[in-house]
Amino acid sequence: MGLTNDIVENWTARVETERQRTSPPDGFRPLPDIPAGRYIDPAHFELEKTAMWQKTWLYAAHIDQFPEPGSFVMWRHGSAPILIMRGDDGELRAFYNTCRHRGAPVVRSATGKAGAVLVCGYHGWSHDRQGKLRAVSDPRDWQDLDRNCRGLIAVRCERFGNWIFVCEKLDVEPLADFLAPVSRFLTHLPLMQLRLVNRREFDVNCNVKVLIENFLEAYHFKLLHPNTTERIFDNKGTSVHLWDNGHSMMLSPNRRKSWVDPGTVGMPEMAGSTAIERDYNPSYCFSPNLIVPIAPTGMPCVAMWPKTIRTSALEVLWFAPDWGGGERDPLWETRIANFDRIVDEDIQLAEPMQETIESRGFVGIPLNYQERRIYHWHEAVDRKIGAEQISPALRVTPSLRDEVE
Numbered sequence: 001m002g003l004t005n006d007i008v009e010n011w012t013a014r015v016e017t018e019r020q021r022t023s024p025p026d027g028f029r030p031l032p033d034i035p036a037g038r039y040i041d042p043a044h045f046e047l048e049k050t051a052m053w054q055k056t057w058l059y060a061a062h063i064d065q066f067p068e069p070g071s072f073v074m075w076r077h078g079s080a081p082i083l084i085m086r087g088d089d090g091e092l093r094a095f096y097n098t099c100r101h102r103g104a105p106v107v108r109s110a111t112g113k114a115g116a117v118l119v120c121g122y123h124g125w126s127h128d129r130q131g132k133l134r135a136v137s138d139p140r141d142w143q144d145l146d147r148n149c150r151g152l153i154a155v156r157c158e159r160f161g162n163w164i165f166v167c168e169k170l171d172v173e174p175l176a177d178f179l180a181p182v183s184r185f186l187t188h189l190p191l192m193q194l195r196l197v198n199r200r201e202f203d204v205n206c207n208v209k210v211l212i213e214n215f216l217e218a219y220h221f222k223l224l225h226p227n228t229t230e231r232i233f234d235n236k237g238t239s240v241h242l243w244d245n246g247h248s249m250m251l252s253p254n255r256r257k258s259w260v261d262p263g264t265v266g267m268p269e270m271a272g273s274t275a276i277e278r279d280y281n282p283s284y285c286f287s288p289n290l291i292v293p294i295a296p297t298g299m300p301c302v303a304m305w306p307k308t309i310r311t312s313a314l315e316v317l318w319f320a321p322d323w324g325g326g327e328r329d330p331l332w333e334t335r336i337a338n339f340d341r342i343v344d345e346d347i348q349l350a351e352p353m354q355e356t357i358e359s360r361g362f363v364g365i366p367l368n369y370q371e372r373r374i375y376h377w378h379e380a381v382d383r384k385i386g387a388e389q390i391s392p393a394l395r396v397t398p399s400l401r402d403e404v405e
């Protein structure tokens with residue numbers, strides 16, 4: 001479907017409605033507070049890790065990181081190191097990087113190109129690039145070892161455009177089904193052609209929800225980003241769209257209609273871009289942790305990862321239409337630095353916030369109308385885990401079902 005003219009008109013009209021309103025719309029009931037324990041209770045953190053993070057599709061890598069058979073990336077945001085590798089047949093697969101003999105790591109580097117066989121450094125079991133066990137050392141010492149059952153254990157690995165997602169739950173729905181509520185609005189864009197321009201990951205000293213929630217609302221722009229996003233977008237007009245599986249979008253109009261980011265002039269544009277990408281900032285959330293604010297010349301995506309209850313990793317990824325041969329446009333340096341500055345403004349608040357949410361002064365979070373994407377995110381997490389698994393004091397009360405489009 002993509003962004004048809006009807007959808008563009010509808011979304012544009014919704015922004016106008018937002019701009020005009022002087023209160024939440026009739027029928028919108030105040031949301032219950034989000035319990036503080038969801039951020040600070042260690043048992044709840046573990047539950048979310050095992051029953052949500054390790055059971056859902058997560059962005060892991062871009063196709064450009066796997067130029068040839070044997071190219072691999074060690075992905076470290078799952079329950080254990082996961083090896084994503086291009087096979088001899090060109091397919092991408094993901095495996096636990098755990099030798100089926102005594103559990104040693106089969107690959108010891110973060111990224112690279114494996115030879116035709118991957119030899120475990122402990123006793124020399126060798127695997128092919130499809131994860132199969134091909135040979136063991138000293139075969140005379142083994143009886144009845146069925147090599148077919150001793151290959152690396154696979155995790156689910158599927159593609160959306162040029163993006164590679166993994167999921168540790170084997171019987172999860174296909175990636176395409178999981179993403180459908182958001183991807184239906186993106187089919188007009190040539191996502192298959194986007195290249196990876198830049199990738200940077202760094203540690204942040206706060207709970208991952210503090211980070212994720214920060215990217216789900218524009219309420220903080222005035223105070224945290226007075227010279228950046230607040231100048232560019234007219235957040236009075238920001239409209240919020242809630243979709244199934246926890247996905248969502250906020251659409252913010254540019255303050256000036258024909259404004260073009262000076263840092264992008266001359267960069268190739270995605271064919272099929274509409275007024276929504278040109279005159280607005282459509283910031284999609286691929287639940288649970290990937291923020292995708294699309295512009296015709298590409299986008300900075302932010303992925304956020306839980307490490308401990310009070311530490312996270314934040315990855316900033318840039319994707320853009322193919323620029324042909326040669327080096328990327330020198331303007332990219334400024335464009336990347338400008339976005340880093342915005343992210344840094346967020347982090348400057350997020351890190352001290354960890355200390356203050358651990359305070360007895362933090363008892364719960366009231367969310368307003370324009371912050372309701374955050375509540376929607378929490379509702380989806382509880383659905384994924386199964387509300388009955390969550391202690392009653394820490395559950396969120398389903399409240400936004402009727403708003404899901």
Ligand code: FES
Pocket residue numbers: 099100101102103104120121122123124125
């Ligand atoms: S642990 Fe890998 S060969 Fe022994």
Ligand SMILES: [Fe+2]
Pocket residue numbers: 214220224225342346
């Ligand atoms: Fe921000």
